[in-house]
Amino acid sequence: MRSLLKKEDWWANWLGAFFIGGAALGLIPFIPKLPKWTVWQNALPVDLIVPILLWGVGLAAVTALALRIMGEEVRGYLKAFPAIFILAVLSYLIGNQTTLAHYGFNDVIWAIVLGMLISNLWKKPAWIIPALRTELFIKTGLVLLGAEILFTRVLSLGGRGLGVAWIIPPTLLIVMYLYGTKVLKMKSKALVATVATCTSVCGVSAAIATGAAVKAKKEEISAAISVSLIVTVIMMLGMPVLIRWMGLSEAIAGAWIGGTVDSTGAVVVAGSMVGPFAMEVAAIVKMLQNALIGLVxxxxxxxxxxxxxxxxxxxxxxxxxxxxxxxxxxxxxxxxSLFMSFVLVPMLGQGEVEGILKVTATARNWLFTLAFVAIGLDSRFANLKEIFTGQKTVKLHLVGQAVNIILSLLASLYFFRGF
Known part of the structure; x- marks a missing residue:
């Protein structure tokens, strides 16, 4: 029983339950979300400043309470938390610029970039270290991500969507792991697993879930995500052009995009470039892949x-x-996922649950951004250079993505023909 209150893994569950329960009971009706902007004067609306400050204070208090119960010193954490929270806000502000956001340069990228600039151009200040609770932020965010996997969504395309989303990833995981360990002979099997899952399932979320599960180094998670984000931007822009050239139907195109483009946001953008139905199918297929994160x-x-x-x-x-x-x-x-799907949806209805998920999804995004700020602050260019030496990490991702493109196309043609 003692371990339930003393281990960070368990506290990720308790904090996740706190946010889900608070949103469901109406105790947390709103979490501030920064808007997209084109003119910098609109980047931070005046009416959001106080809610953002209150959210930062509340998040610091709740996480500090968890650390206190775990037996850790919290004074240093509370002193340093405002610094990483400000960096998270800056990451959101930059990443929400409409052009940057459209091309996939979102808050995740800027959180890592800002953190790495500070840690590499200047020495990381010792006083900020207590607030770099990467795993607590990531794991709590992943619990909240699980709440978004509703079985009503999973079944919306029937067996067609499952055929593309659930058959290819396990196959690709095995192929990439064997290629990375046996052919490329990469020393870190944790890095191989993280890159393979990042490529096979759904990019950033899958990478951090697997990285946490296999105890990958922070630099390894950062490397996997960096390669994935760059390739995602290229695929987001290139796949709609290729699809039009091939003359694929919107259903097949959407399934193909959903099965190959790593980021959910990029999937929606790429799908919208093909057509509204393609965007809908792509988003659902990607969501189905998200459902695999826990199992993988x-x-x-x-x-x-x-x-x-x-x-x-x-x-x-x-x-x-x-x-x-x-x-x-x-x-x-x-x-x-089970609680939202089989307790709250039958009890409150789909519409009410969607409203709850808007709150928990915003909390998840903040937690992930804080985690990536911490990863950036903990990452050194020298360590990343070691990971990228010989370009094996890049080769693993590119070969895996090439196989993914071919297999997902074949699966999309088979399952969505005539749809």
Missing amino acids: AFAWALFFVTRVDQEPGTEKLSIKEIWIRFPKFILGFVGA
């Missing part, structure tokens, strides 16, 4: 605990030991 992270965690991290010649791990090492936030991810 669970599979990786189990594989690493029982195969990769176990010392040669040692006894087979017991069920108890596997449970101790298992990342508990995955339970929160799955539990949030």
Whole structure:
């Protein structure tokens, strides 16, 4: 029982439950969300300044309480939190510029960039270190992401959508892991797993979930995300052109885009360039892939605990030991999905639940942005250079994405012909 209140993994679940419960009960009716803007004077509306400050204070208080119960010193955390929160706000402000946002240069990229600029151009100040709670922010955000996986959405395209979204990723994961470890002979299997999942499933969210599950280094997660974001922008712009040249139907085009473009936002943009129906199909297929995050992270965690991290010649791990090492936030991810799908939707209705999810999704975005600020502040160019040496990380992603493009096209042609 003690571990339920002393472990960060469990606190990600409790914090996730707090935000979901607070939104469902109307105790957290609103979380400020910065708007898209074209003229810089509109970047930060005056009426949002106080709500953003209150949100920052509230988030600092709730997370500090969690750290306090875990037995950690919180004074340094509370002193440093405003700094990373301000960087998160700046990341949002830059990433919400309409042109930058349209081409995928969103808050995630700017959070990493701003953090890395500070840590590499100047020495990272020691006083800010207590607030760099990357895993707590990421894992709590992932639990909230699980709440967005509603089974009513999963079934909206029937077996067609599942055929594209759930058959290709497991196949690609195996191919990429074998290619990375056996052909490229990459030393870090955690990096291989993170890049493979980032490419196969859904980009940033999948990368951070898998990275947390296999205990990848922060620089490895950052490297996987960086490559993915660059390729995502290229594919977002290039795939609609290729689709028009090939003369594909909107249904097939949407399924193909949803199965290959990593970021949900980029999927919507690319789909809209083809047509409204293509955009709808693409968004649903990508959402179906998002539903795999918990299962894939669970599979990786189990594989690493029982195969990769176990010392040669040692006894087979017991069920108890596997449970101790298992990342508990995955339970929160799955539990949030089940709770929203089978408790709140029947009780409150789809429309009411969608309103709740607007609140939790905004909280998730803030937590992810804070996490990427922390990752940037913890990342050194020298360490990233080591990861990118020999360009194996880039090769793994590009080869995997090429295979993904081919397999997803074949699956889209098969499942969506005549749709």
